[in-house]
Every structure is written in C-alpha cells, then in structure tokens.
Amino acid sequence: MSMIEVRNLTKRFPRVTALDQLTLDVGGGVTGLVGANGAGKSTLIKILLGLQPATVGTAKVLGRDVVDDGEAIRARVGYMPEHDCLPPDVSATEFVVHMARMSGLPPVAARERAADTLRHVGLQEERYRQIGGYSTGMRQRVKLAQALVHDPELVFLDEPTNGLDPRGRDDMLELIRRIGTDFGITVLVTSHLLGELERVCDHVVVLDGGKLLRSSAVGDLTRATRTVVVELVEGADLLARALDSAGLRTQLDGHLVAVDVEDDSAYDTVRDTVVELDLALVRLQQRRHRIEEVFRAEEASVV
Numbered sequence: 001m002s003m004i005e006v007r008n009l010t011k012r013f014p015r016v017t018a019l020d021q022l023t024l025d026v027g028g029g030v031t032g033l034v035g036a037n038g039a040g041k042s043t044l045i046k047i048l049l050g051l052q053p054a055t056v057g058t059a060k061v062l063g064r065d066v067v068d069d070g071e072a073i074r075a076r077v078g079y080m081p082e083h084d085c086l087p088p089d090v091s092a093t094e095f096v097v098h099m100a101r102m103s104g105l106p107p108v109a110a111r112e113r114a115a116d117t118l119r120h121v122g123l124q125e126e127r128y129r130q131i132g133g134y135s136t137g138m139r140q141r142v143k144l145a146q147a148l149v150h151d152p153e154l155v156f157l158d159e160p161t162n163g164l165d166p167r168g169r170d171d172m173l174e175l176i177r178r179i180g181t182d183f184g185i186t187v188l189v190t191s192h193l194l195g196e197l198e199r200v201c202d203h204v205v206v207l208d209g210g211k212l213l214r215s216s217a218v219g220d221l222t223r224a225t226r227t228v229v230v231e232l233v234e235g236a237d238l239l240a241r242a243l244d245s246a247g248l249r250t251q252l253d254g255h256l257v258a259v260d261v262e263d264d265s266a267y268d269t270v271r272d273t274v275v276e277l278d279l280a281l282v283r284l285q286q287r288r289h290r291i292e293e294v295f296r297a298e299e300a301s302v303v
C-alpha cells in the first residue's frame with residue numbers, strides 16, 4: 001500500500017520552480033529522499049504536511065488528501081524539521097512532554113511517552129538539563145524525540161544528520177533504521193548525501209531540480225550493477241581483450257580485470273575464458289557497487 005501518493009505536483013515560488021510535475025509513490029519501510037541543496041526535498045515535505053499549498057497537482061498521505069485532511073494527517077505523522085527550532089531555556093523532558101500534550105495526550109501519558117521516547121533516542125540524564133547547553137547531536141535527538149512522541153505511523157526526517165560528526169552520523173543512522181525495523185514506523189528521510197542513505201533505506205527517491213530523477217529499491221540499484229574482479233598471475237591484458245570481444249565491459253588495472261556483470265551468464269563467460277586462455281587465477285571476487293558509484297556512472301553517461 002502507498003503511504004504517500006504524489007500526482008503531478010508543482011510548486012512555483014516567484015523566482016523558482018521548487019517542484020516540477022512530480023509523480024511519486026512511497027511505500028512502507030525506510031525511504032530516502034535524496035537531492036542536492038535546493039532540489040525540493042523540504043518543499044515536498046511541507047506540502048505533504050499541509051503546511052504549504054501546491055501550485056498544481058495533488059498529494060495523499062496515509063490515504064488522505066493533504067489539502068482537505070491536513071489536520072488528520074498531522075495527528076498520525078511526525079516531523080523533524082531541518083532547522084533548529086528548539087527553545088533554549090527548557091529541558092528536553094519539558095519540551096517533549098509539551099509536544100506530547102500538544103498532540104492530545106493526557107498529562108500522565110505524555111510524561112510516560114516523553115520519558116520512553118527520550119530513552120529510545122539515547123538521551124539519558126542530560127534530558128533534565130536546559131536545551132541551550134546541548135551539543136548538535138543532542139539537539140538532533142530532541143528533534144527526533146518530539147517527532148516520535150505521539151506514536152506516529154509515518155515520520156518525515158529532514159536532514160537528520162546535518163551538522164553531526166562521523167560518529168554522530170552513524171548513531172543517528174542506526175536510530176533511523178531502528179525506527180523503521182523495531183517500531184514499524186514508515187520513515188521518509190532526506191539527505192544530500194546518497195552514500196549514507198544506502199545503509200538504512202529500503203528505497204531511494206532522487207530529486208533533481210524539483211523533478212524525479214529516480215525511484216528504486218536500494219537492493220535493485222546495487223544488484224543491477226555488480227562487478228566481478230579477476231586477479232591473475234599474468235595475462236590480464238589477454239583476458240580483458242577476450243572478454244571485450246565476448247561483449248562484456250572490462251577495465252584493466254595491472255594484474256586485475258574488473259568485469260561488469262549484468263546477468264549470471266557473465267560469470268560463465270569469465271570462467272570459460274580463463275580456462276581457454278590457460279591463465280593462472282589468483283582471485284575471483286564479486287563486488288557490489290556502492291549506490292553513489294551507480295549514480296556517478298549514470299551522470300557520466302548522461303554527460
């Protein structure tokens with residue numbers, strides 16, 4: 001079932017078209033929304049939350065229209081905004097309890113949910129201190145906690161790893177994965193870094209200049225473009241030439257030949273050719289492309 005359905009969505013600002021006839025379906029699990037700064041990611045999230053009107057087109061979230069049913073959608077959806085929006089002079093506990101109360105939870109339930117959620121995002125004793133003294137990583141966790149405190153079915157996380165050091169990024173990505181797997185909450189997470197999303201996402205949507213560049217399952221994206229690396233004692237150039245003549249794409253690098261493998265028959269061709277040429281094999285290793293390499297290769301072939 002589609003959690004989000006976007007049809008022909010266009011958003012024009014006076015000087016720029018932020019979204020351009022975007023059509024898109026997002027299912028359950030963790031979906032990454034990737035694009036350079038200005039690609040339209042935040043604008044899409046704001047329209048899906050009913051916080052901004054589209055110029056043209058329609059969108060549904062959890063089966064409800066974003067214009068007619070904004071309030072009902074916001075009750076079942078969490079939102080972690082990109083920019084800092086936290087009051088400095090209250091504690092994380094006070095803030096998250098307040099947000100839970102705003103979502104309609106009674107006082108005792110709000111306190112319990114806030115404590116549970118802050119624990120899940122990894123804020124311990126520091127949750128009683130004023131937010132003004134927090135590190136960026138701690139502030140991101142508070143923003144995440146307020147997005148989860150009312151037990152939503154779907155959360156929008158806008159650039160949750162922004163400003164974090166590598167360790168903080170890893171921790172945040174792990175948390176996002178757990179939101180999807182352990183709690184069964186559907187996640188739409190944005191980033192301008194494609195590489196970090198492949199670790200936690202089931203699906204990736206790529207926006208470019210407000211248009212849909214690609215929407216694929218992460219597994220399909222990397223599986224479709226495997227490489228097998230063949231290392232030989234000698235004769236790598238002979239093998240590369242023979243495989244080229246057999247219609248495979250190869251790259252020669254010293255004693256190594258990297259071969260693009262589009263289907264399983266390519267393995268047979270590599271094995272048979274090594275035997276026919278009577279070459280001494282050191283290693284035959286399969287390597288999946290990283291998602292970033294796939295896109296880089298595609299961009300290069302477009303240029």
Ligand SMILES: Nc1ncnc2c1ncn2[C@@H]1O[C@H](COP(=O)(O)OP(=O)(O)OP(=O)(O)O)[C@@H](O)[C@H]1O
Nearest residue numbers: 013014016018035036037038039040041042043044
């Ligand atoms: N309220 C606004 N008024 C005018 N232009 C806007 C407004 N909001 C966004 N834009 C423009 O729309 C385009 C898309 O912006 P958006 O914030 O959606 O991109 P983004 O992919 O989220 O990038 P970033 O990560 O930098 O926020 C940009 O060119 C931006 O300048």
